[in-house]
Amino acid sequence: MSTVAIEQLKTGMVLADDIFIFENKLLLPKDTELTDYMIHKLEFYSIKKVKVKDSAPSEATAPASSEDDSYSQRLKHSQEFKEFKEEFFKNLYVLKTDFLDIANKDKKIEPEEFLNRVDSIIEHAGSQSVFDMLHCMREYDDSTFVHALNTALICHTFGHWIHLNEDDINALTLAGLLHDIGKIRVSDTIIKKTERLSPTERTMMQAHTVYGYEILKNQDIDERVKLAALMHHEHCDGTGYPKAYEASQITDFAKIVGIIADYDSLTSARPYREALCPFEVIKKFELEGLQKYDPSYIMTFLEHVSNAFINHTVRLSNGETAEIVMINKQFLSRPMVKTETQFIDLTKETNLSIEAII
Ligand SMILES: [Fe+2]
Structure with a gap:
């Protein structure tokens, strides 16, 4: 057994002790084989060093990437992905603090500052597509904040796909980033519940749309961003919430953010299920979803997603x-x-x- 500083940890190392955080809550049990996501979690909780088993396999003994690896495998081993991931998490933690201050302390939103953070993550993708980078990050987290950042990054990409001008791309990116901010006012026990929600809990969860609008309504930001928070769960066939609006009542940004947020949720791991493969999600959209979404936006989105692979x-x-x-x-x-x-x-x-x- 040896004691290893967090920055020296490698995926594949095996914990020799249980790791506890505040109030004696167990973060990771003994014998856990570490993944990148777990190492990030340890960093997030400011744990400085951990004990690992000496016989653990480490990345150093893992086969190096070769020409035979798939594109995704090569990408995961690349320096560009490492830098993208670091930049993503660095900005995520700052955004998380900002979101909490906006929701709880009425902190003023500085759109420029948020957009600079998103741009900086995109720049760190280098020559690779942000879409591919995000696909390689699917195992990392299921939190509201990762979902917000993923949605913002995909909204930014989608804005280019449909040839929006730069101001509109920025507004759409901000709408993606802030669409679920109302979840901060929903109890964590409901947000993280792995079983099916009861009707009362579902109503409480659905209220995040109204809370989001309330949090944003007095901010000096684009109105479309505020309405996307309110309407991103409305469906064009009138089956959505909170108002069960019809297609003509739902704003364009809310329609776009709704598609992208649903795609991101389905392709991300959740406490109660593994991440779905993008083609399974496309099939799901094709089978049951098309009437729920704006036909032109959903077809453009799915076509570009398929082409990206x-x-x-x-x-x-x-x-x-x-x-x-x-x-x-x-x-x-x-x-x-x-x-x-x-x-x-x-x-x-x-x-x-x-x-x-x-
Ligand atoms: Fe939502």
Whole structure:
């Protein structure tokens, strides 16, 4: 057993002792094999050193990335990803403090400062797409704040996809960042509950939209940002909340933020389920979601998301590895893929599907 400083920890090391935080709450139990996310958690709670088992495998003994690795694997090992991740978490912790002060102490929102933080994260993606970077971060967290930052980054990307001008992209990014700020006023026991919410709890959870608007309404920011907080769970078919508005009553920014926030939630891990593969999410949207969303925004979004994964390696439901070679515009969740031996059109091989991007 050895004592290791947090900055020296590597993924794969195994804890030799339980780690406790305030009020004797167990953070990580003994024998836990550390992941990047757990190391970030230890940093977040300002734990300086931990005891690890000497026999633990470490990153140093893990196989180095090679030409045979998938694109995602190579990206995860890259310096650019390391820098992107560091910048993401550095800004996340500052944003978290700011959000709490805005919600609880009426701190004035400085849009420029928030947007500079988002820009700085985007710049750290270097030549890689932010979308790919975020895909590699899926295991990291399920918190309101990570979701806010992910949504902001995807809103920024989407703004470019639909050719908004710079001011509108900034406003949309801010709308993504602040859309769930009302959750700060919802009890943590409801936010983190892993079982199905009771009808009363669901009503309390849904109130985050109204709380968000209340928190933002007196701030000197774009009105579209405030209305996105209020309306991002409204659906075009009138099944949303808090007002069950129809399509014509929902603002464009709320429609866009709603799509992106749903996509981010489904592709992120939650306490009660693993992250869904983007193609499973696209299938879910295709099967049950299209009427809920604005047709032009949802189709643009799904088409770009599918295209972002061209040339990526995937695992098929039969366990085989394949590469996505072409998207099928009529059926975005079922592209053409290439295995070692053949091309497979997934619209024809309906017993096969994409299980994971690897
Ligand atoms: Fe929400």
